[in-house]
Amino acid sequence: VQTPQTNWGELIRAAATNASLKHTYWPEIERVVAEQIRSARMGLGKGAWQLFVEDGEMKMYRREVEEDGLVVDPLKATHQVKGITGRELCHYFFYPEYRYDWEGTLETMNVVDKIAEDTILFHQIHKRIWPAAQRDATFWSHLTHVPDEENKSEDSPHMWATVNSSVELPSHPPNGGKQVRIYLTIILMGQTIISPAAKGREIKRDDITCKITYCAVVNPGGWAPSSVLRAVYKREYPKFLKRFTAYVLEKTKNLPIKL
Numbered sequence: 001v002q003t004p005q006t007n008w009g010e011l012i013r014a015a016a017t018n019a020s021l022k023h024t025y026w027p028e029i030e031r032v033v034a035e036q037i038r039s040a041r042m043g044l045g046k047g048a049w050q051l052f053v054e055d056g057e058m059k060m061y062r063r064e065v066e067e068d069g070l071v072v073d074p075l076k077a078t079h080q081v082k083g084i085t086g087r088e089l090c091h092y093f094f095y096p097e098y099r100y101d102w103e104g105t106l107e108t109m110n111v112v113d114k115i116a117e118d119t120i121l122f123h124q125i126h127k128r129i130w131p132a133a134q135r136d137a138t139f140w141s142h143l144t145h146v147p148d149e150e151n152k153s154e155d156s157p158h159m160w161a162t163v164n165s166s167v168e169l170p171s172h173p174p175n176g177g178k179q180v181r182i183y184l185t186i187i188l189m190g191q192t193i194i195s196p197a198a199k200g201r202e203i204k205r206d207d208i209t210c211k212i213t214y215c216a217v218v219n220p221g222g223w224a225p226s227s228v229l230r231a232v233y234k235r236e237y238p239k240f241l242k243r244f245t246a247y248v249l250e251k252t253k254n255l256p257i258k259l
């Protein structure tokens, strides 16, 4: 649980590498990451969020929002996966070398610039959905964490997160190619809960559960039929979260636990 006093900006700064802190994007990264963490940790509150997918521990909520006639429905998903940590979850989501393994909407991914170990600039071209035009995106991605070695309880602020947020890159102007530029703001956050039964002995994968929150706002950037779009994300978001978490489980099952 966060108090209104939790200074996420300060916590994010403390975790960041010097190369990230020195970059011209840093003030924006800090602002967006803090805002994303704050809203990801907020409950669903009353009204507005409607549950549209439920599958075991995985729940997905959306708010129907249109801007200039385009569907930009914010999504909020929660999930719990036994056997992985928040750090492992965010590691595989952040680093480009794994992306083709799990990202099913991808046509191509390019690292435009590796600003630092914890901040990377990407250009991605996504698969085309008929009858709409193909989409691309340019965004920064930042990996952060708030450590809490002593008290890994649900209400401590510890967590790992990767935030992706659109940015204009002069090297890749929007609609420069044949794609329509999409605009996204996404957070994947993981908190590791250790079973009290593991106290005083070596922790096994059976003792850990990762509490996951994934929030996304994607603006399709140009015309796309609302009904097709809503059908696409209803299919793609659950597919992503199931496939990606299964991937992390598979990759880590025989590795030492990284808390």
Ligand code: 18C
Residues within 6 Å of the ligand: 103, 104, 105, 124, 126, 127, 128, 129, 132, 135, 137, 164, 182, 184, 186, 218, 219, 220, 224, 225, 228, 229, 232, 233, 236, 237, 240
């Ligand atoms: O967060 C995710 N992935 C990250 C790393 O890639 C990153 C990227 C997010 C952008 C995803 C948007 C892709 C839209 C492209 C079209 C979809 C192609 C489907 C292909 C089917 C085979 O943060 C995981 C992302 C999980 C997938 C989310 C899908 C969201 C759909 C939103 C629609 C946007 C425009 C669609 C174009 C018109 C369709 C009628």
